Each structure stands twice: as C-alpha cells, then as structure tokens.
Amino acid sequence: MARESNRLSAAKVAKLTAPGRYADGGNLWLQISANGGKSWLLRYMRGGKARHAGLGPLSTVSLAEARNRAQKARLLLLDGIDPIDERNARLAAAKAEAASQVTFKQAAERYVAAYRDSWKNEKHAAQWPSSLARYAYPSFGDLSVSKVETRHVLQAIEPIWLTKTETAARVRGRIEQVLDWATVRSMRRGENPARWRGHLDKILPQRSKVAKVKHHAAMPYDALPTFMARLRAMQFVSAHALELTILCATRTNETIGATWSEFDLEAKVWTIPAERMKADKEHRIPLAARAVEILSALPRIGGEAFVFPGARAGRPLSNMAMLELLRGMDDSASYTVHGFRSSFRDWAGERTNYAREVIESALAHQLKDKAEAAYARGDLLAKRRRLMDAWGAYCTHEAIGSVVNFRGADSVSRQTIGAEITTRRR
Secondary structure, three states, X not given: OOOOOOOOOHHHHHHOOOOEEEEEEOOEEEEEOOOXXXXXXXXXXXXXXXXXXXXXXXXXXXXXXXXXXXXXXXXXXXXXXXXXHHHHHHHHHHHHHHHOOOEHHHHHHHHHXXXXXXXXXXXXXXXXXXXXHHHHHHHHOOOEHHHOOHHHHHHHHHHHOOOOHHHHHHHHHXXXXXXXXXXXXXXXXXXXXXXXXXXXXXXXXXXXXXXXXXXXXXOOHHHHHHHHXXXXXXXXXXXXXXXXXXXXXXXXXXXXXXXXXXXXXXXXXEEEOHXXXXXXXXXXXXXXXXXXXXXXXXXXXXXXXXXXXXXXXOOEOOOOHHHHHHHOOHHHXXXXXXXXXXXXXXXXXXXXOOOHHHHHXXXXXXOOOHHHHHHOOOOOHHHHHHHHHHHHHHHOOOOOOEEEOOOOOOHHHOOXXXXXXXXXXX
C-alpha cells in the first residue's frame, strides 16, 4: 500500500525539476513553477471551496519545516480557523503595530511632503509646517499618531481660540487633515478627534461668536481715479504691477507670476493658465487701453520671462512688493492689494447695470449654484470686455462721477462704452 504521508524526501525534492505539483501527503504539495521556482503549498477545503495556503519557498523552508507548518495549519482547521485568514489578520496586526509607532509630527511631515507640490501659494505651503510646529507639536508632536485624542487637540488650539481664532481654526483644520491621512494610511483607527461638526463645535464657541470676520481693507472706488493717477506717475516695477492688478481685478499671485507668453496685446487679452488660477480653470482677461499701455512700455525679454521680474534672477516680483508700496503711501497704508478686487466689485455693482454673472466672471469667481454653473460654460468675454473697458475708463478719469447705465433685457450686448451715461448728482 502506498504511503499516505511523507512521500517526498529531501533528495527527491532536490532532483525534481519539471513544472507541476508533487504530493507529500496530508494535502502538502511541492509546487514547481514554469521558471523552476520551488515552493510549498497546503491545499484544503473551506466552505465547500478549495483554498491554497503558501507555506514558503524551498530556498527558505525545508521539507521538514514545511511538514511542521502544514501540521500547525491543520490544527487551526481543526479548531475552525482558516489558516489564510489567520495569517492575514496577523500580518495586518503587525502592520498596524508598526504604523502606530509613527508620531504625529512624522505623519504631518509626510503629509506636507506629499501635498506641497499641489499648493500653488508659497506662503500657504510655508504656513502649514510652521503653524503645526508652533501650536501642535509642543502638545503631541512626539505622540504616536494612533493615540492622538480630543484632549490633545484641545491642548493645542483652546488656548488661542479666543485670542487668535482664525489661526486656531486653521491649525485645527490642518490637524484634522493629517489625522484623516493617517487613518487612510492605516496608521490609526476611529473617529477624527479634530473634527469640527458634531464634535469640537460642542466644546468650543463658534468662530463667528468670538471673532468677527475681517475682510481685506478696500479703498472706496470714489478715491481710485486720484490714486491711479499717483500710481501712473511712479516708475517702480511694483507700481506698474499694482496698476495692472487693479485694472484687471486680479489676485497678487496672478499678477506677479505672469509671463509674457500669457499676453496677446494685439487681441488685448491676458490668458492665465488653469494651473495658476485659484479655481484651476483658465481665465481670460480683456485688457483695457491703459493696461495695454502699461504692458507695451515694459521691457520684454522673452516669452517665458516674468512680466514683473524680482530682484533675484529668474524670480518674479515679491508677493509683498505691492503691499509695501501701499504701506509707503501715507493715505493708502491701511489698504490691501486684494482689497482692490472689492473696490472693483463695489463699483460694478453700484455704478453699472452689468449682470451679476458678468461681474463675478470678471473676478474669476465660480458660480455657487452647481446647476447654474453646469449650463454657464462660456466665459462671457465680449460682455466682460465692455465691463473692463468701462472700469479702465473710470480709473483713468474718463468716467469720474458717472453711472454706466444700460437699458433692455440684453442691453449689455448692444451698448458701447460711454453710451447711456447718467451723471451722478453731487
């Protein structure tokens, strides 16, 4: 009678070379792959289905060790435990244990490294690690990321919640994102202790109750024509940049990052690529006459060269240059560069009859109503050209004290700049 177990020998195992499976008995098999690799396999039935548990390669697991491993697996089966499931659970536990040794600081550093290239704003990219280093790390930076709890988060943000509410809110949000990332990476389990809604909002007062939202200080549009005249008289790069920023209602980074390849002065259009826009969507800006005049007077080095170069070669103007210029002007020191977008919005809303979507499109704002946005696929360039021409005319004294008034349901498309002007009573 043939032996039911221990059919193989070490010598026979060494001699076998043909691909296939060779039984040792007790459902233990030697498996030889097409490329000659040898490994051990235990075959068993589970829930009416055949399963195959790998027991290791012959180069590491000898015949005797394979029989020992097979016996342990059979004992598990006898107790109703699937050997494959047991091994997977064991590996997962070991992985979780290793992951739990990662500190919050290490997790945060890995998160920042992973996302830094996707952050367009250099200031934002710098604030991320610096804010965590100042407020979060002292409380729980060296603590395992798997052990961070609500009390740790509160230790970081509660002391500054009433005095530096905006900063505290941003730190909380960054902690939440790091912990979410760590959860997805299997470094921790359970609810996020930095979550606001339904959690920390039951402990800390609402931001709006303890700190009023401070908008960027905006210059009243009535003061703009005189201010723009002063800018035109200045021969600084920052003054030219600020004047163009106001005329185009752009953000600081959009202006200082502009390259000559983005401008078509003949068509009077500035096309900012999607990767430089806050909403990741290409933005075309109709250039008013004064904007074209500014650009035409600037030295043009090359297509990819910055329109407003900085002090360092190959770098654009500093993002603080225009703000520093404002601070140096006594009567304008309290204003911000971003605030001029509000000046434009106030002027367009109060002094013209342009439709809201035209004005918002000029500011590169996305429509909040998703259904409306789904149908509004054009960028209203023709209508925005008339709007920006009117704005340019206003800023250069050509329409001071006037209301741009359009009649009819589609009058915007029928009116020319300067037509239908109603002089405001003083």
